[in-house]
Amino acid sequence: MNRSKKVSDAVIKRLPRYYRHLSALMESGVERISSKELAARMNITASQVRQDLNNFGGFGHQGYGYNVNILYREIGAILGLGGELPCIMAGAGHLGTAIINYKGFASRGFVIKKIFDIDENIIGKEINGIEIMHIKDMQNYIRDNSVEIAMLCVPHSAANEIVKCAVEAGIKGIWNFSYHDISVPDGVAVVNVHLSDSLMTLSYKINEIKNKGL
Amino acid sequence: MNRSKKVSDAVIKRLPRYYRHLSALMESGVERISSKELAARMNITASQVRQDLNNFGGFGHQGYGYNVNILYREIGAILGLGGELPCIMAGAGHLGTAIINYKGFASRGFVIKKIFDIDENIIGKEINGIEIMHIKDMQNYIRDNSVEIAMLCVPHSAANEIVKCAVEAGIKGIWNFSYHDISVPDGVAVVNVHLSDSLMTLSYKINEIKNKGL
DNA sequence: TAGATTGTTAATCGATTAACAATC
DNA sequence: TAGATTGTTAATCGATTAACAATC
Numbered sequence: 001m002n003r004s005k006k007v008s009d010a011v012i013k014r015l016p017r018y019y020r021h022l023s024a025l026m027e028s029g030v031e032r033i034s035s036k037e038l039a040a041r042m043n044i045t046a047s048q049v050r051q052d053l054n055n056f057g058g059f060g061h062q063g064y065g066y067n068v069n070i071l072y073r074e075i076g077a078i079l080g081l082g083g084e085l086p087c088i089m090a091g092a093g094h095l096g097t098a099i100i101n102y103k104g105f106a107s108r109g110f111v112i113k114k115i116f117d118i119d120e121n122i123i124g125k126e127i128n129g130i131e132i133m134h135i136k137d138m139q140n141y142i143r144d145n146s147v148e149i150a151m152l153c154v155p156h157s158a159a160n161e162i163v164k165c166a167v168e169a170g171i172k173g174i175w176n177f178s179y180h181d182i183s184v185p186d187g188v189a190v191v192n193v194h195l196s197d198s199l200m201t202l203s204y205k206i207n208e209i210k211n212k213g214l
Numbered sequence: 215m216n217r218s219k220k221v222s223d224a225v226i227k228r229l230p231r232y233y234r235h236l237s238a239l240m241e242s243g244v245e246r247i248s249s250k251e252l253a254a255r256m257n258i259t260a261s262q263v264r265q266d267l268n269n270f271g272g273f274g275h276q277g278y279g280y281n282v283n284i285l286y287r288e289i290g291a292i293l294g295l296g297g298e299l300p301c302i303m304a305g306a307g308h309l310g311t312a313i314i315n316y317k318g319f320a321s322r323g324f325v326i327k328k329i330f331d332i333d334e335n336i337i338g339k340e341i342n343g344i345e346i347m348h349i350k351d352m353q354n355y356i357r358d359n360s361v362e363i364a365m366l367c368v369p370h371s372a373a374n375e376i377v378k379c380a381v382e383a384g385i386k387g388i389w390n391f392s393y394h395d396i397s398v399p400d401g402v403a404v405v406n407v408h409l410s411d412s413l414m415t416l417s418y419k420i421n422e423i424k425n426k427g428l
Numbered sequence: 429t430a431g432a433t434t435g436t437t438a439a440t441c442g443a444t445t446a447a448c449a450a451t452c
Numbered sequence: 453t454a455g456a457t458t459g460t461t462a463a464t465c466g467a468t469t470a471a472c473a474a475t476c
Contacts, residue, residue, distance in 0.1 A: 012418055016411035047469050054435060062434040063476040079414045080421030094312035101308040104410050173420040175413060189419035191412055196318050197230035198407050199389060200293045204226055205403035206387040207294030261445050268459060276458040277452040
């Protein structure tokens with residue numbers, strides 16, 4: 001992998017899409033695919049496929065295309081998949097619970113080790129077989145167990161404090177569902193997920209179509 | 215609003231962020247803000263703020279800046295907020311339940327009218343005071359009640375069929391949480407939310423930081 | 429070998445940033 | 453009025469697309 005030139009955000013966001021499509025191809029028993037065919041499936045151009053992949057190395061062969069299995073594995077490696085990534089969930093509300101119960105993450109290596117919440121009534125209980133502990137024990141748990149990812153499903157009033165704790169404990173990345181964008185020091189990765197932003201984008205698009213019709 | 219030139223996706227995605235920051239400014243009692251100050255809060259450039267807003271009209275005043283309340287209301291209108299947008303939820307699993315229980319949507323006008331599921335055991339029950347009906351009744355319900363948005367939290371094996379139903383019934387937009395991207399005819403808006411893509415992006419970023427350290 | 433398809437360079441397109449006259 | 457700040461045009465930067473020699 002070429003570490004010198006920074007890969008653009010646009011490319012990074014497409015990587016999981018490639019991964020998804022390659023996974024589907026594998027399931028259908030497809031062994032090889034050309035950039036042209038893959039692009040058609042994904043509604044992008046063949047040029048873009050080749051440019052994207054060549055950020056990370058030449059995975060194809062002239063006259064042949066790309067081996068689906070190999071490309072799938074390579075993109076998985078680029079995405080940091082392959083091993084186990086220990087996670088914790090902060091916040092056992094509805095959204096946290098939904099994510100804890102989602103089966104697709106563990107199979108990709110995102111294993112939620114513990115859940116942390118402030119509600120005394122649920123501490124000691126389990127969700128999907130995972131123990132709920134008090135939020136005050138989160139920092140030590142992260143440190144002692146080399147947790148890499150903190151998933152954040154808490155009210156935004158609590159978010160900053162919890163982020164601070166997690167960062168001090170050496171967390172590597174934060175997956176933030178709380179209302180405000182969060183910021184962290186260099187060396188910690190953050191992805192903000194704003195479901196309400198996404199819904200408003202949909203509303204915009206509906207509105208746009210309506211206006212076009214006038 | 216200038217309908218002739220298409221507003222870019224990059225701008226559309228920033229609109230909810232402006233909306234969020236303006237909302238916070240209103241709460242802190244700020245009455246006016248310059249593009250420079252707003253940009254600083256949002257980690258973008260003042261030029262970009264002005265360019266973005268001028269896609270939709272001149273909301274500012276020279277020497278003064280922007281009135282926070284007015285700008286908030288204008289962006290709300292651009293986003294299609296203000297009235298009620300009737301929604302239905304397809305799929306009452308963990309994720310669907312989490313979204314149904316989220317309080318922030320209804321206050322923005324996204325009111326979930328009914329929930330549809332295939333599980334006979336839960337039909338007739340309620341989540342957050344909203345009735346669960348059988349999925350076979352979804353199409354008529356959408357048609358008879360001019361539902362605008364279908365929220366899709368079903369397994370991907372069921373997604374295509376449900377989308378087809380909803381589109382035939384005249385749905386205006388689909389908020390899709392199921393695993394695969396969905397496609398719809400012109401005139402229907404779609405926003406795909408892929409939580410696992412988002413998590414993999416985080417994993418990439420963590421990995422990138424690790425590699426940079428080497 | 430001939431056909432196919434890559435990796436990569438060059439051209440184009442679009443989005444972001446800079447600059448500044450207009451004006452509150 | 454003088455200072456501030458917009459709206460908008462021009463310059464720059466970066467991402468996407470096109471083209472093609474290399475080669476399987």
